Amino acid sequence: MEGVFTQTLVSGILIGFVYALIAVGLTMIFGMMDIVNFAHGEYLMVAMYFAYWFFVLFGMDPLYSLPWVTVLLFLLGVVTYYVFIRPIINAPMLSQIFVTFGILILLRGVAQYLWNADYRMIPQTLTSGNVSIFGVYVGVSQLVAAAGAVICNGLIFWFLKSTKMGIAMEAVAEDKEAARLMGINSDRMFALAWGIGIASVGVAGGLLSSFYYVFPEVGSNFCLMAFVVVALGGFGSVPGAFIAGIIVGLVEVLSGYLIAPSLKFMFVLFLYLGVVFIRPQGFMGRK
Amino acid sequence: MSADILVVDNVTKRFGGLTANANISFSMKEGQIIGLIGPNGAGKSTLFNCISCFYNADGGRIVFQGQEITFKDPESICRMGIGRTFQIVRIFKDMNVLENIMIGAFLRNPRRKDAQARSEEVAGIFRFTDKLYLKATSLTISEQKRLEVARVFATEPKIMLLDEMMAGLNIHEIKESVELVLRLREMGITLVLVEHVMEGIMPIANRVVVLDYGEKIAEGTPDEVINNEKVIGAYFGQKYAKRRENKTRIQ
Amino acid sequence: MKKGLLVFILFMCILAAVPQFLRDPFQCHLLIMIMMYATMSIGWNVIGGYAGQVSFGNAAFFGVGAYTTAVLLVNYNVNPWLGMLAGCVLSVGLAVIVGYPCFRLRGHYFAIATIAVGEIMVVIFTNWDYVGAAVGIYMPILEESFVNFEFHSSKIPYYYIILGMLLFAIAVCYAVEESRLGYYLRAIKDDPDGARSLGIDIQKYKMIAFSISAVLTSICGTFYGQYVLYIHPSSTMDLMMSIHLCIIALIGGIGKLFGPVVGAFVFIPLMELTRVYLGSEGQGIDMIIYSLLVILIAIWRPQGLWALFSRGSK
Numbered sequence: 001m002e003g004v005f006t007q008t009l010v011s012g013i014l015i016g017f018v019y020a021l022i023a024v025g026l027t028m029i030f031g032m033m034d035i036v037n038f039a040h041g042e043y044l045m046v047a048m049y050f051a052y053w054f055f056v057l058f059g060m061d062p063l064y065s066l067p068w069v070t071v072l073l074f075l076l077g078v079v080t081y082y083v084f085i086r087p088i089i090n091a092p093m094l095s096q097i098f099v100t101f102g103i104l105i106l107l108r109g110v111a112q113y114l115w116n117a118d119y120r121m122i123p124q125t126l127t128s129g130n131v132s133i134f135g136v137y138v139g140v141s142q143l144v145a146a147a148g149a150v151i152c153n154g155l156i157f158w159f160l161k162s163t164k165m166g167i168a169m170e171a172v173a174e175d176k177e178a179a180r181l182m183g184i185n186s187d188r189m190f191a192l193a194w195g196i197g198i199a200s201v202g203v204a205g206g207l208l209s210s211f212y213y214v215f216p217e218v219g220s221n222f223c224l225m226a227f228v229v230v231a232l233g234g235f236g237s238v239p240g241a242f243i244a245g246i247i248v249g250l251v252e253v254l255s256g257y258l259i260a261p262s263l264k265f266m267f268v269l270f271l272y273l274g275v276v277f278i279r280p281q282g283f284m285g286r287k
Numbered sequence: 288m289s290a291d292i293l294v295v296d297n298v299t300k301r302f303g304g305l306t307a308n309a310n311i312s313f314s315m316k317e318g319q320i321i322g323l324i325g326p327n328g329a330g331k332s333t334l335f336n337c338i339s340c341f342y343n344a345d346g347g348r349i350v351f352q353g354q355e356i357t358f359k360d361p362e363s364i365c366r367m368g369i370g371r372t373f374q375i376v377r378i379f380k381d382m383n384v385l386e387n388i389m390i391g392a393f394l395r396n397p398r399r400k401d402a403q404a405r406s407e408e409v410a411g412i413f414r415f416t417d418k419l420y421l422k423a424t425s426l427t428i429s430e431q432k433r434l435e436v437a438r439v440f441a442t443e444p445k446i447m448l449l450d451e452m453m454a455g456l457n458i459h460e461i462k463e464s465v466e467l468v469l470r471l472r473e474m475g476i477t478l479v480l481v482e483h484v485m486e487g488i489m490p491i492a493n494r495v496v497v498l499d500y501g502e503k504i505a506e507g508t509p510d511e512v513i514n515n516e517k518v519i520g521a522y523f524g525q526k527y528a529k530r531r532e533n534k535t536r537i538q
Numbered sequence: 539m540k541k542g543l544l545v546f547i548l549f550m551c552i553l554a555a556v557p558q559f560l561r562d563p564f565q566c567h568l569l570i571m572i573m574m575y576a577t578m579s580i581g582w583n584v585i586g587g588y589a590g591q592v593s594f595g596n597a598a599f600f601g602v603g604a605y606t607t608a609v610l611l612v613n614y615n616v617n618p619w620l621g622m623l624a625g626c627v628l629s630v631g632l633a634v635i636v637g638y639p640c641f642r643l644r645g646h647y648f649a650i651a652t653i654a655v656g657e658i659m660v661v662i663f664t665n666w667d668y669v670g671a672a673v674g675i676y677m678p679i680l681e682e683s684f685v686n687f688e689f690h691s692s693k694i695p696y697y698y699i700i701l702g703m704l705l706f707a708i709a710v711c712y713a714v715e716e717s718r719l720g721y722y723l724r725a726i727k728d729d730p731d732g733a734r735s736l737g738i739d740i741q742k743y744k745m746i747a748f749s750i751s752a753v754l755t756s757i758c759g760t761f762y763g764q765y766v767l768y769i770h771p772s773s774t775m776d777l778m779m780s781i782h783l784c785i786i787a788l789i790g791g792i793g794k795l796f797g798p799v800v801g802a803f804v805f806i807p808l809m810e811l812t813r814v815y816l817g818s819e820g821q822g823i824d825m826i827i828y829s830l831l832v833i834l835i836a837i838w839r840p841q842g843l844w845a846l847f848s849r850g851s852k
Contacts, residue, residue, distance in 0.1 A: 036646045087837045093645050095836045097592055098788055101781065102833035109825025116821060216822075220777075224657065227650050266661040269654040276647050277639050339735065365737035373735075379728040390725045393718045394737040402718070442737055 003135070008257045009250065010136050014146035016249020021149040021204045022222055023229035023241040024156055025197030031236030032173040032193045033089060038100040041223025042107035043198050047073050047205025048214045049111060052120055055209075061126045063144070066206040070199050077198025081191045089190070111216040120214045127210050145207035152203045153242055156196065160238060169193060173236065221265065225252070228272040234282030243283065292317040292352060292477050293338075293369075293446055299346035300333055307333040309501045310347065315494070317445075320472055321479045322488040322509070325498035326521055331481045332374055334498070335448050338479075339371045340364045351446070366394065370444030372435045374451050374481075378423045385410065385419040387434055391441030406441060413437040413467075429460040436467065446477045453484040461487050489513070497521065546708075546796075553701055557694045564814075566693040570765070572806045573700045574758050579786040579798030580707040581754030584714060586784060587793035589747045590727030591641065592649045594780045595656030599629040599752040601663065601775035603759025608675040608769055609668075618687040622760040629756035633748040641744045656780055663771045674770025677763060687764045696765050703761065704799075707754050711795050714750065723747055724793075755783075782809075785832055791842030800844050804831075 026040050047069050054065035080103065088099050127141040160166040171179040172189045180186055212218070229248050233240030251271055256264035275282060291314040300308040307330045315321045323331050336342040338349055340359045349357045356364060379387050388406040396402040410416055413433055418426070423434060432452055439447060453464050465487055468478060482488040489495070489509040497505040497512055499521040505512050512518055520528035553573075560566050578600065586592050606628050607621030616624070640651045664672045680686040689695040714720045722743050725733040730740050763769045782805070790801025805828060812824035835842060 036650075084833060084837075091837075092840070094590065094592060094792065095840050097646070097649060098784070098836040099833050101784075102829045102836060105781075105825050105829035106833070109822040109829055112822030113820070113826065114822075224653065227653075231647070231650070260665070262665050263661060266658050269658050269661075272654050273639075273651060276643055276651060280643065280647060341731070341735075361731075361734040362737050362739045365735060371735055373732075377729055377732040377735075379725055379732065381728050382724065386721065386724075390721055390733070390738075391736050393721060397718050399716055399718065399721075402721075438736065 005257070006136055007138075008253045010138060011142065012250040012253035013246055014138070014142045014249070015252070016246035017146040017149040017153070018204055018208065018245075019222075019225050019229050019248050020242045020245025021152055022201055023226040023233065023245055024153055024238055025200045026226050027230045027233065027236055027238060027241045028156075028193050029197045030230070032169065033085075033190055035085065035089075035096050036100065037197070038097065038223075039103035039107060040201060040226055041219030041221075042104050042111075043073060043076065043201045043219070044205045044208070044222050045111060045214075045216060045219035046076065046107060047202040048209045048212070048218060049115060050202075051206045051209035052122055052214050055122050055125075062122060062206055062210045063126055066148075066203065069206040070202045073202025073205075074195045074199035076202075077194040077196070078191050080198065081194035085190070085194065086187070108216050108219070115216070117216055121212075122209055122214075125210045139211060141207075141210035145204075145210065148203060148207045152200055153238075156200060157238055157242075159196075165192070224265075225268060228268055228275075230282075231272055231275050231280075232282050234284040237282070237284040240282055240284035290317075290353070291315065291350075293479075294350040295334070295338065295347075296350065297347035298334065298337055298344045298349060300330075300337055300342060301345050306501050308337065308344070311498070311501075311503050312347075313496050313503065313506055315477060315479070317477050318472060318475060319477055319493040320468065320491050321477075322492035322495040323479055323481045323498065324483070324485075324488065324495060324512075325504075327483075328500075329498040329521075330501040331498055332450060335371060335450055335479075335481060338364075339369060339448060365442055365444070368443070368445035369448065370439035370442050370446070371448040372432070372439060372450050372452060374454075376428065376431045376435055378431050378434055378438075380424050383420050383422050384415050384426070384434060387423050388415075388438045388441050391438035394442045409437055409441045412470075413440070429456050429463075432456075432464075433467070440471070440476075444476060446479065447471065449478060449480045451481055451483065453482060453487040456484070465491055550705065554698075557697050563693055566697055568807060568810055570693065570697055570700050571810065572802045573697075573704045574761060575782065575786055575806055576799045576802035577700070577704045577707040578755045578758045579783045579790075579802060580704075580711050580795075581751040581758075582783040583787045583792065583794075583798050584711060584723075584754070585744070585747045585751040587787055587797065588714070588720060588727065589723040589744055591744060591748070592645075592784065593652040593748075593751070594649055594777070594784065595636075595652035595654075595659075596751060596755050596783050597775050597777070597779040598632065598656050598659045599755035600759035600762070600779065601659060601771070602629045602632055603756030604763040604769045604774045605663070605669055605675070605759075606756075607760040608677060608763050612675055612678060617685065618760060618764050619685075622757055625756045625760050626753045629752035630749045633752040634745060637745050637748045638741075641741055641748075652780075653777065656775065656777055660771050660775050660777075663775060670770065672771065674768060674773075675763075677767040677769075679767070688767070696761075700758075700761060703757055706757075708795065708799075710750060710754065714747075715795060719743060719746060727793075785828065787842075789828070789831055789835055789843060791844030792840070794842065794844045797842050797844045801842070804843065 022044060026037055029035060029037050050069045050072055051062045051065055054060040054068065055062065084099055084103055088096050125141065127144045129140050130137050131140050160170055168184045169189050169192065172184060172186045176186050225248060229241055229244045232247060233244030248268060252264050252268050255267035294314040296312055298308055298311045311334060325331055337344045340356065340361050343358050348355055351367060351369060379390065385406055388409050389402050392402040392405040392409065396405050410419055415437065426434060453461050456464060461484060468491060471478060480488055492509055494507065495509050495512045496503060497518050504517045504521060505515045516528050516532055519531060556569065557566065582593065582596050603625035606625035607618050610616035610621040610624060611618055636655050640648055643651055663669055669675065680688050682688055682690050722738050725738060726740050726743060733740055759774060786801035786805045787798045789804055790799065791797025808828055809824050812820050816823055839845060
């Protein structure tokens, strides 16, 4: 049984990297403007559909369409900000919650209307098949997805810490007024945050489409996972999201393996409740 | 007859490495007006928060009418008879004047008709009778502060902690506030006022407590405190205090 | 207020008279669904609209009401009306257990926690054999009677029962609005610390509001079980149902007594009619329409559609 256990651990860590990537966008947006994007999972779904259609219509492997999907989702994020989010930046929390929930339902409705509820899957990709690393069998797509997620997370972290624009974003997140006094246009920073946040979800979607079913509701489970990751890592903390992602991935697979696969989702949710009751700010959160 | 209504006994409050209140002690008798003054950051609002239990003190005790209240919660404190206002005026933004006061009145008048009647009475005392149905946010700042006091008054407190009630008011409004405070005392309420507006608090306070850097540096009648070297030093700097003292000595 | 009372009575009379003129059982079904959702949404409004605690898990109470009645009926032959009472008791229990820790959480954390609790319940019930797991429970077919809470020849008795429940919900909400509880809830929503400084125990009042919310939702769960005669987790505890309850209140008017009623009359027909007339081609159109409505209202008319009717009164 040792082999299966190790396999489980590895798959947990791999999917955890992807969870971290999905959560990073969520935590960035919250850190900057105190808005929880309840629709976050739906953008993942959109990205997966884009990757699927790039394959079906143009024969592009998901890895090749990944840059296109990322750019499209970046634009979608920026558009979302200007159309839906900017009007409610200073609105009461109730309104903000309902707008992002509205976007959730809107995206899902559009997906259902355009592409109906069938489960779809990209049949054969560059990354199909398994590979054996130190005796552990891993799907190549899962490995690639995890690697892609780590790279993307790293890029975002580097961007925020080391580039002028990234530091400007962090400044706005920390203190909007002070940043304005220094000439930073917070409106554009917000739009950029949305762009990057949604684009990162796009990367995750593109990577997942190699081995995951695509259907209109696919976003909801990933979205809840992302919430747990953000809560655990701390709302607003990018490195926190990375560590928390791995932990959530491990909790998911281990509870499935040790207790019951049908209950693993429940244990992740218990993890969320545990975190918010015991240490609401998560590992590294500031709010 | 003259038992102390409120005793602050060696109260200390820390926030991480910063000690906001260090061993503060003073007491007051029923019906007095106590002024709590000191430069910005001295710890006055922190002390208010400890007394009203929005924070719990890290050391010392607070005793109200013989009962220790150090570790209670804000709603219990209010029910026991200590009411407070806030440094940045707090009113219920989505309610009108009458409803704001009713929230306070409901504490002692659970039935709506009673609460409403009592609130109309209170509104009369605070000169809001012709403004009952105005949205609270449409009032001027000075009116909003008055409303805040009115709704606390509706909870029938024995002590009222008023936090910078006169800040930002013009001369006329300050005079009205002073009259209001005196009327509250006439009605038997003990008052503690945190103030920077000296011309408002000094003429009416029975005693003044002065804080600086979290410690109590002086206590006494307004006259005693005004001439206290440490107090002058806290507000104007040690150099000025020394110069002033020398000038007095020479004279 | 007088005018509002008149309109309300007129409206109720119309609702009471309508079944005499209905020819199509589907129309009757539609109105029953509207009234059921209006009742539940009034329940949501008490905790979400008045107290400002946005719960995305109220469907759990619907499920508890439905399942309690069903299990008691199927396994122990307990009369569904008694089962309804039992369902209310258990729902209030759930409200207290969930509310006690969760109400300490601020804003977003609370909303997400309610989603988590709701989803946990779905997982539990889907895997619990005692309640039929994913398959659910079928109600036994009993002789048609009010006592048995089952009717087979016509939907009209169900119509009057749910109308009665709606009236009950409106009465309860009105009583809350006019009482100290209602004022305190509004204060808690407006400024919780200010409320505490005026002697309000905010935890206690949130719990009371949540319990009222639970009862109003639970009775609908029992009703649904007796109406459809079959329940399973995805028809009684779905996250989407919880979201619909919020949306109905938002569209109609959050924190307003008749908001959920207006909202239900807009939302339910939209959902049901697009499903019926557009069929599988139109899948998703209803979601697109009402999501845009939600977004528009949240951005521009947060008081909801009710504001168009009331013009400054309550």
